[in-house]
Amino acid sequence: MKYSLWNLLRQAPRGHRDWPQAWRNPEPKEAYDVIIIGAGGHGLATAYYLAKEHGISRTAVLEKGWLGGGNTGRNTTIVRSNYLWDESAHLYEHSLRLFETLSQDLNFNVMFSPRGVINLAHNEHDLKELRRRGHACRLNGIDYEMVTPREIKEIAPIINISRSIRYPVLGGAMQRRAGNARHDAVAWGLARRADELGVDIIQNCEVTGIDVRDGRVTGVQTTRGAIRANRIGAVPAGHASVVASMAGLRLPVESHALQAMVTEPVKPVLDTVIMSNTVHVYISQSDKGELVLGAGIDGYNSYSQKGGINVIEHQLEGLCELYPIVSRLKIMRVWGGIVDIAPDASPIISKTPIEGFYINCGWGTGGFKATPGSGWVFAHTIAQDRPHRLNEAFDLGRFESGLLIDEHGAAAVAH
Amino acid sequence: MMLIPCPWCGDRLDAEFTCGGEAHIMRPDPATASDAEWADYLFMRENPKGLHHERWFHAHGCRRWFHMTRDTASHRIVAVYAITESAPEASG
Numbered sequence: 001m002k003y004s005l006w007n008l009l010r011q012a013p014r015g016h017r018d019w020p021q022a023w024r025n026p027e028p029k030e031a032y033d034v035i036i037i038g039a040g041g042h043g044l045a046t047a048y049y050l051a052k053e054h055g056i057s058r059t060a061v062l063e064k065g066w067l068g069g070g071n072t073g074r075n076t077t078i079v080r081s082n083y084l085w086d087e088s089a090h091l092y093e094h095s096l097r098l099f100e101t102l103s104q105d106l107n108f109n110v111m112f113s114p115r116g117v118i119n120l121a122h123n124e125h126d127l128k129e130l131r132r133r134g135h136a137c138r139l140n141g142i143d144y145e146m147v148t149p150r151e152i153k154e155i156a157p158i159i160n161i162s163r164s165i166r167y168p169v170l171g172g173a174m175q176r177r178a179g180n181a182r183h184d185a186v187a188w189g190l191a192r193r194a195d196e197l198g199v200d201i202i203q204n205c206e207v208t209g210i211d212v213r214d215g216r217v218t219g220v221q222t223t224r225g226a227i228r229a230n231r232i233g234a235v236p237a238g239h240a241s242v243v244a245s246m247a248g249l250r251l252p253v254e255s256h257a258l259q260a261m262v263t264e265p266v267k268p269v270l271d272t273v274i275m276s277n278t279v280h281v282y283i284s285q286s287d288k289g290e291l292v293l294g295a296g297i298d299g300y301n302s303y304s305q306k307g308g309i310n311v312i313e314h315q316l317e318g319l320c321e322l323y324p325i326v327s328r329l330k331i332m333r334v335w336g337g338i339v340d341i342a343p344d345a346s347p348i349i350s351k352t353p354i355e356g357f358y359i360n361c362g363w364g365t366g367g368f369k370a371t372p373g374s375g376w377v378f379a380h381t382i383a384q385d386r387p388h389r390l391n392e393a394f395d396l397g398r399f400e401s402g403l404l405i406d407e408h409g410a411a412a413v414a415h
Numbered sequence: 416m417m418l419i420p421c422p423w424c425g426d427r428l429d430a431e432f433t434c435g436g437e438a439h440i441m442r443p444d445p446a447t448a449s450d451a452e453w454a455d456y457l458f459m460r461e462n463p464k465g466l467h468h469e470r471w472f473h474a475h476g477c478r479r480w481f482h483m484t485r486d487t488a489s490h491r492i493v494a495v496y497a498i499t500e501s502a503p504e505a506s507g
Contacts (some may be wrong), residue, residue: 241462252458254436255487300434303464303488308416310430343458400454 003107022188023195027084028202031228032060034382035220036235037207037243039063041072041183042360042367043235044190045375046382047199048106053376054383057198060229061220064206068187071237075368076260076284076294078118078273080178082144084133087393087405088346089140094359094390095373099181102372108189110181111287117178118152120276120322122167129175131407137175144175158269158323165321167279180273180284186371210246216355217247233358233382238303238338240361247354251341252399253362256297259307260337263329265289277409279318291326297339297365307336340363344404349378350387350395357380359396417490422497423477435470437461438482439502464488468502 001007001020011018034050036043039061051057055059061067079099081092098105099112121127130146137144147160149169161169191201201226209221210232219228236243238255267287275282282294298307312334320327342348342362347370349360360378363370377391389394398404417429437444437460439495443452472480482502484494494503 038461239464241460242464245463250455250459251462252454252460254460254462255464300429301436301462301487302490304490309430310416310428317441340462369433400450400456 003098018348018413020344022192023201026200026202028060028062028205028222028224028227029200031219032200032233033058033229034233034302035059035227035229036061036233037063037220038070038235038237039067039187039191039201039203040070040235040237041068041187041190042237042363042374042378043371044068044187044201046233046235046378047201047375048090048194048197049376050381050383051194051197051199054379056383059194059198060200060202060208060227061194062205062220062227063201063203066203067191067201070182071337071339071367072187072371074186074260074335075183076282076292077180077183077283077368078117078178078275078284079112079181079369080118080175081142081369082133082137082173082175082178082323083407084118084136084409085405085407086140088397089137089142091373091377091390091394092370093140093142094376095370096177098372098376099369102181102189103184106189106191106193108185110178110185110189114177114179115272116155116174116176117145117275118155118172118174120152120172120274120278121170122171122276122278123170126278127171130171133409142175143177144173146356147172147174152274154272156274158325159274160322160324167318167321168281169322172274175193178273182287183368186368189191190371190375191350205247207243210243210357212247212354215353217357219280231356231358231382233360233378235360235378237361237363237367238340240340240359244359244361247352247357248355249352249357249359251340251348251359251361253342253348254301255303255338255340256300257297257302257304257307257336258297258339258365259311259334260289261293261295261312261331261334263293263326264332266291266329276318278321279322281315281318281322283319283323290332291329297341303338305336305338339367343399345407346405347374347394348396349374349381349391350397351385352396417492419471419483419492420495421473421476421479422481422495423479426478427473431475433472433474435472437482438468438470451495466493470498498499
């Protein structure tokens with residue numbers, strides 16, 4: 001049933017008891033045209049665009065837990081496209097454009113809010129780096145302008161722009177079209193629409209093996225039995241290496257715990273997103289009023305979805321100096337997610353040496369912003385058996401050719 | 416958070432250490448290695464969910480490197496051995 005004002009009014013006298021389930025909970029079939037491993041945002045977007053753009057809807061999305069329960073529901077919901085290199089700029093900009101119309105497209109309010117994202121500079125080098133990135137962005141048609149400390153203070157009065165703090169704010173750069181979206185809604189909206197188009201989303205179904213015969217995939221083994229398919233797209237985020245190893249593949253990623261947290265809810269004090277690479281602090285305010293804060297990764301491999309408290313402490317030190325009002329707030333929740341980080345901090349959206357097996361991973365600390373764009377190009381890659389122009393540079397082969405897409409500067413902090 | 420048994424200093428908080436990543440990666444001969452072998456050496460990693468042999472550096476202590484075998488899912492430390500030693504056979 002379409003979500004509309006008319007249907008809302010129609011359901012009201014019935015006490016909203018007749019709304020149908022948003023998506024089915026189907027039993028796995030014996031075979032599909034395509035299997036997607038992982039029902040996070042990227043996996044669901046892949047299934048959705050496979051059906052919408054390529055007419056492939058005999059698709060199963062297999063999820064070992066519940067949909068959107070991994071990094072999709074754990075990130076700090078920032079959407080932006082201010083990347084340095086052309087390849088990334090084009091890919092993330094494509095995703096940002098999809099976000100702009102995603103609510104209408106899915107008939108589900110993903111609450112995309114282009115409230116602007118500011119990157120802070122705390123030293124001369126930061127200022128130069130932001131100017132350089134700004135020029136690169138504008139050459140790619142992406143808005144990214146320098147802002148002075150005074151202008152930042154006007155936009156965000158809670159920030160401390162005193163010159164006497166340890167890392168003073170010397171300036172910043174702002175992408176006004178950037179912002180955030182509701183992460184759960186993105187997963188739910190994609191799931192509901194993909195399901196309507198015939199995609200089977202199968203939760204509580206962990207892939208335990210990938211069947212490869214004569215160099216091509218034939219199906220998967222799962223905790224709910226074997227399922228056949230000639231095309232398999234793996235979108236397993238933090239578990240990328242684990243899934244790839246089932247097909248005998250090695251990947252250039254390492255999994256780390258990344259943490260985020262929220263304060264107790266307060267009245268609106270911040271209507272933009274502010275990030276700082278140097279002191280590793282980023283902050284925004286959710287619609288519920290919580291300040292959403294992101295910390296860094298732990299420095300060692302981890303699959304435990306739980307990070308070190310010293311990382312939280314480090315982030316809060318910088319936060320309290322930059323935004324003194326938060327020192328009076330209680331932290332309500334802290335959580336971790338497992339992110340797979342590639343050597344060049346850029347994703348891998350690629351065919352593999354195994355025919356019919358495709359991999360989409362390496363999004364590291366910043367995958368949420370790319371959710372629709374990633375699914376869009378990955379669907380193309382699977383449907384056409386070749387990458388789209390937007391993702392051909394993000395292939396596995398770049399680690400052999402040396403054509404890396406070094407985005408440590410643009411990707412290091414923001415999620 | 417982990418309590419790491421440094422072979423020289425004893426049990427210390429993990430914040431004192433730097434992890435040097437996967438251990439026992441052998442450098443191929445650059446004169447004869449293919450691009451694929453070189454890429455494997457530079458970039459490809461085991462990244463297992465479970466036991467992982469890795470190098471650690473006691474940055475805020477004795478400033479010595481050592482090897483450690485750790486479970487990446489539970490953070491249980493299974494073995495600590497010298498930087499010159501090869502991986503223990505049956506650790507678990």
